[in-house]
Amino acid sequence: MRPIPVDDPTDPRLAPYTAMRERDLVGREGRFIVEGEVTLRVMLSEGARFRAESVLLAPERMEGLAELLADRPEGVPVYVAAKAVMSAVAGFPIHRGVLAVGLRGAEPSLALPPAPAPGLVVGLVGLTNHDNVGGLFRNAAAFGADGVLMDAATCDPLYRKAIRVSAGAALTVPFARLPDGAALLAFADAHGLVPLALSPAGRETLTDLTPPRRALLLLGTEGPGLPRELMARARTIRIAMAPGFDSLNVATAGALALHHLAAGRLG
């Protein structure tokens, strides 16, 4: 299927791209937006978790992406519009000229290889910052975690900015939503994962921890941290820091823990 030129910002085929920032907030009825080449490549790659509905490119981006587009899954239209048209549709300046719409599909669940296979799952509790959630997906991918569980308060990993910050990992790392921390612990119990709560108040130091063969790494917000009742039911781990500055970004802290827990399984 050949690229389809579009000149009119009100063309109904571009409807999913309209009022982009406003709809970031209210949701898109089963759709999400991907922006930039890195994340588009991930979404169109073989075995991708989410199906693309359409792609919208500035004409000057066509040549560099020709090969990728030739190999794209069947039935995904590619619309081509000048950046001024793209910007008029989106409602703000589109600098990179690469957008796509993905389809969320059925609400995903998380399948794990059964014990005694090794297992490593990240559990996010109350993380409302899209940069942090995106960063944690990127780190989960980098260190080969099997998936990410999120409580109801944690923000959407398929939010536009979270996908971008994840370098596309939000489109590849399996994830599932559970109601709360107690449900995350029940998941750990059912799947034979040792719950590890990362916290500045942790009792064990990360570097002294022998990585459990199967683990659920629990992460909370930087300010209030993980709920006390969750901490009470997990092994609590802290990262050693310099005196007087006990502060790491949660995605960074998660990377340190994942790197340690995955040691021996990395290339």
Next chain:
Amino acid sequence: MRPIPVDDPTDPRLAPYTAMRERDLVGREGRFIVEGEVTLRVMLSEGARFRAESVLLAPERMEGLAELLADRPEGVPVYVAAKAVMSAVAGFPIHRGVLAVGLRGAEPSLALPPAPAPGLVVGLVGLTNHDNVGGLFRNAAAFGADGVLMDAATCDPLYRKAIRVSAGAALTVPFARLPDGAALLAFADAHGLVPLALSPAGRETLTDLTPPRRALLLLGTEGPGLPRELMARARTIRIAMAPGFDSLNVATAGALALHHLAAGRLG
């Protein structure tokens, strides 16, 4: 000195706070902007590296900051203005109602304890993203690095957003600017620091590295990475990752390396 109410956005005493975003880009002739309570507390703390010129607060922030302001260095005026006035001065909405102006002072240099004392310095080459530079300062503080060296291409750590992302560490961690990577290597040579270049193409794996007693950790941009001639003159280190996703944020990669290099000196 009592807080000084200001109602007029054109009051000359607020001149350093005007057109904030535009002047982020062109610089402020020896001044910089601090925003938010966390960073204000750092700048007003004892032994701070940079002197505050003035503070500008919304009235509703006064009570929570009363103790901090009572202890502030002598001669630092505190202006109080409604958020609407603050926003009119800055040129965009000021949500948190906490601003201050700092004075850069003389161009700083980096003093290190002489060998055989342990030493750990971070060297940034060509890092133009303020989030990454801010994040690296935060990580340098968290793991007790002695300072940060930057080449001419690396962006300003006293940029508004870099200070905020650093959680104030840009105001405490000593830093200095050198012309280029060669000058960073000359610094390492003069100070007995082993140059370590972090790169996905590194020959040694981080976890297998016995931390040198004195090290300069060199970090480059995520795309092009460190210049080849720099890599050739350093020990090159890589972080083990899962196959197929060889991608970490540079501030995160730096945190992993600093945590490993500082091991044994952390609390």
